[in-house]
Amino acid sequence: MSPRPQTAIKAILFDKDGTLIDFQRTWSPAFSRLIETMAAGNAQTAGELARVSGFDLGQGLFDPNSPFVAGANDTVLDDWARILGVTDARGLLADMEAHLFRFGLENLAPFPTLDPTIRTLHAAGYALGIATNDTEAAARAQMEALGLSACFQHIYGYDSGHGPKPEPGMILAFSRATGLHPSEIALVGDSLHDMHAGRNAGVRRVAVTTGTVGADVLAPHADHVFGGLDDLLDWLDGMGA
Structure with a gap:
């Protein structure tokens, strides 16, 4: 030693x-894919998920004040559960983190x-x-x-x-x-x-x-x-x- x-x-x-x-080069493309996956093709749902997350879907970038920039993955969990109509918030978090695990590795910068x-x-x-x-x-x-x-x-x-x-x-x-x-x-x-x-x-x-x-x-x-x-x-x- x-x-x-x-x-x-x-x-x-x-x-x-x-x-x-x-952060932006790794997590912005990963988060875009997460929203696309969780919204399942519903543009309105995708827009709502992006809005509460401080994420600009058009630019594909996080706002500097986004809660995801410094916060933990569960920072807007309740909002996502409400938008997606999910009652099992912990199960939703597990799904989100599984996707982010993979998407983050694929875009690691x-x-x-x-x-x-x-x-x-x-x-x-x-x-x-x-x-x-x-x-x-x-x-x-x-x-x-x-x-x-x-x-x-x-x-x-x-x-x-x-x-x-x-x-x-x-x-x-x-x-x-x-x-x-x-x-x-x-x-x-x-x-x-x-x-x-x-x-x-x-x-x-x-x-x-x-x-x-x-x-x-x-x-x-x-x-x-x-x-x-x-x-x-x-x-x-x-x-x-």
């Missing part, structure tokens, strides 16, 4: 969507610097993890598809038993699992949910502007704001120096 890095930060916990993978960044951090001895409001199974499958699963010691989803962000549960679970104090952990994410979760857990909050939220929104809630993963490496290198 690699020795711990000689920096104040010993571990890095990443959000996934918008941080490691391109990592950021270009993801692979070298994660491999560099792993080789340097940082404990790495993922805390996502997606499902744990989807996160694990996506990292496996990208050939990076061995680099992440711990992967948590909103359904892993620690609660979704902005609750601090996933971060605190990572702290316990690594044996590190929260002050030795950096949380890297692209949303206010990430920053609020980091604040609630007492970790270093690093915002990246690779998602749908700009630096002007993130900066008041972050300790650092970077343009992408390359800047994270430069920051850690500077800390080591």
Whole structure:
């Protein structure tokens, strides 16, 4: 096992969507297919599903304020159940997540610097993890598809038993699992949910502007704001120096 890095930060916990993978390029086509599948060819139903989800069917893109951008998959479950006339909401959620699991993998679009960044951090001895409001199974499958699963010691989803962000549960679970104090952990994410979760857990909050939220929104809630993963490496290198 690699020795711990000689920096104040010993571990890095990443959000996934918008941080490691391109949110719009991955999830917009996946969500279009989900709506098409669940609406079963009914244009009015498809329009209603898109409306409550903050999704523009014409452009095939999420609105930056969509509840799906940072929220968990069940964020508009009640609305979808009402529109589809479904009484078994949990069964509906299982169907939605099964489709999203497949469609997300088929459209998986990592950021270009993801692979070298994660491999560099792993080789340097940082404990790495993922805390996502997606499902744990989807996160694990996506990292496996990208050939990076061995680099992440711990992967948590909103359904892993620690609660979704902005609750601090996933971060605190990572702290316990690594044996590190929260002050030795950096949380890297692209949303206010990430920053609020980091604040609630007492970790270093690093915002990246690779998602749908700009630096002007993130900066008041972050300790650092970077343009992408390359800047994270430069920051850690500077800390080591």
